[in-house]
Amino acid sequence: MRELKVEVLDIKERCGARHKAGDFFFIRGKGTIEIPAGKKVCLYALNSLFPFLTAKQREDELPHDDWIAETETLCCPDPKGVVFKITSLT
DSSP states (O other), X not given: OOOEEXXXXXXXXXXXXXXXXXXXXXXXXXTEEEOOTTOOOOHHHHHHHHHHHHHHHTGGGSOTTOTTTTOOEEEOSSTTXXXXXXXXXX
16 A cells, blocks of 8 residues: 655645644555644544545556546645645655
């Protein structure tokens, strides 16, 4: 399974969890989340990202024309909230 970096790319208007551009965390290969010391991750945003992150970790198993491969950014559930960039590390 691929390891992923999830980074706050932009805050459109607001973020209740007070994320800032550049904040990040990792999804590790064995189904764990690594959050840098002193940082936090919004539970609501994380919940909305989970289905995509699971698929992105298994991108090699998807059909070559699947939309997952070309998608790098996702938004939190608040349309005026956070834009996350997802980068594969492996």
